Amino acid sequence: MHRRYLGAGPDMHAVFHMERPSPRARYLIGHLLGGMMGRELVEETDRQRFDAHQGPRLYYGEGGPADAFVLTPSPTLDTGLPPLDPQVDPLGAAFHLLTLAHETGLPEDEHGRPDHEQLQGWTLAAMERPVVDEWxxxxxxxxxxxxxxLPPRRRSYTQVVTLDLDNGFKYLGRPWWRTLGSAARDVLQGRLRELGERGAVLMGRAKDPYVIDELFEQVTSRYADRTVVNLLVAERGRHDHAVPLAFPPMAERARALSHRHAIGLHPSYASSEVSGATAREKSRLEAVIGSSVKVSRQHFLRFKVPGTFVELEGLGIREEHSLGFSRRTGFRCGTCTPFPWYDRKNERRTELECWPFQVMDSALAYGMRLGPVAAIEEALRLAGAVRQVGGTFVSVWHERFISGHGHEAGWEVVLPRVAEGAAP
Structure with missing residues (x-):
């Protein structure tokens, strides 16, 4: 068997040959010049067949045919060393970013996540633009x-809007002792308006403020190419506050959402460290919505490389949406195009596709300390950078910001304005 089929797109026929075959080079060529460009790219392992091919040819090596497009081998790709200059070694630099090698050894924050403020040199600058797409x-x-x-590339700008249901409801579905304790705090702290609202919701006279499904549907159905809703279904913990699916209205809501959006799992805070937690949570969600779950985003963006991604792939997850910043906007992997995860430990291209996001509401509000107007401007700036390279603009939202309730008052206008401004 001389040919390996990589990339995507029907009726396209360009081939490449590697002087010294490398799984990393195969992965990068297939993604950067195949999948990212929306065309089929065929590896021809036999040199004579490659030389005889009548269509476009790419040669990865030192001495290729005069009429072939020649890529000089990356000096760092197979060494694991960081490139000194990405302009000289774009393949090595792209691999470094896409596999998160640039995060190895970074100090961690209080949640065990890499502290990206400690990045230096070109890797820090790469977080500002989709440099992998540019290369x-x-x-x-x-x-x-x-x-x-060479067949024209098939690549166009798209917008994906995602929602993480960290709570589900603000007042409903809570144990009676928590509800009583919260009401007592409202009284002691003089929050009489919130006390009255809580009572009205619990007595069925008002809608829970975190039920924002209708607004989310109205906005995204007009402006988004795709939507994903991720549900946190873990047992209650210090950082896991979602109303359980055992609460009938929450189960009904999950099923209703599954009819209109792709449903993803939001694995719990400790899931990357507790064996079997993600599997249990995935089974719990699937039992309620009655279908398999293929999408995931880690709660608090906590994950281990490669352990978490290997586990997710083994559980049948095919899309991972955790690659973004918790305290700022930007391009964590230097790209705005979904890409197959490469497992450096086992030197293989996995079945897991990573969908990096560029903007998250909590990062705008808490990490960057922006108000609603400035947040809209910043989000649309990122969307413009993605649009310029024909990438995929992915944003992350939470029910408390969409509701504009309480401390997030005023933020209810942000999603509609951003989604409209970022529409294809």
Whole structure:
């Protein structure tokens, strides 16, 4: 068998050959110039067949045919060393970012996440722009200029809006002792308006403020290409506060959401450290909605590399949405295009596809300390950067910000304005 089929797109036929075959180079060429460009890219392992091919050809090596597009091998790709200059070694730099190698050894914050403020040099600058997309487009342009037979790329800007239900309800579905304790605190702290609202919701005279499904549907159905709703279904813990699916209205809500949006799992705070936790939570969610769950985003964006991703792949998760910043906006992997995760430990391209996000409401509000107007401007700035390279703009929202309730008053306008401004 001489050919390996990589990338995507029907009726496209370009081939590549590697002088010294490498799983890392195969992965990068297939993604950067195949999948990212929306075209089929075929690896031809036999040199004679490669030389005889009549269509566009890419040669990865030192000495290739004069009429082939030649990529000089990366000096760092197979060493694991960070590239000194990404402009000289874009393949090595892209691999470094896509596999999160640049986060190895970084100090951790109080939640065990890499402290990205400690990044230095070109890796820090790479967080500001979709540099991997820029490098890939530059390579593709160079190949296209050399060989006009290269099929045109099929790549266009899209918007994906995602929602993490960290609570489900603000007042409903809580144990009676918690409800009583919260009411007592309202009285002691003089929060009479909240006390009255709590009572009205519990007596059925008012809607729970965190039920924002209708607004989310109205906005996203007009402006988004795709929506994902991630549900936190863990047992209650210090950082896990969601109303349980055992509460009938929450189960009904989950089922209703599954009819209109892709449903993802929001694995609990400790799931990356507690064996079997993610599997139990996934089974719990699937039992309620009656279908398999293929999407996931880690609660608090806590995960271990490669352990968490290997576990998710083994559980049948095919989309991972945790690659973004918790305290700022930007491009954590230097890209705004979904990409297959590469397991450096086992040197293999996995079945798990990573969907990086660029904007999260809590990062805008708490990490960057922006108000609603400035947050809209910042989010649309990121959307513009993604649009410029024809990428996928992914935003993350939570019910408390969409509701504009309590401390988040005023934020109810942010999602509608951002979704409209970022529409394709």
């Amino acid at each position: 890939a487009l530059a390579l593709d342009d160079a190949w296209s200029r050399q060989d006009h037979r």
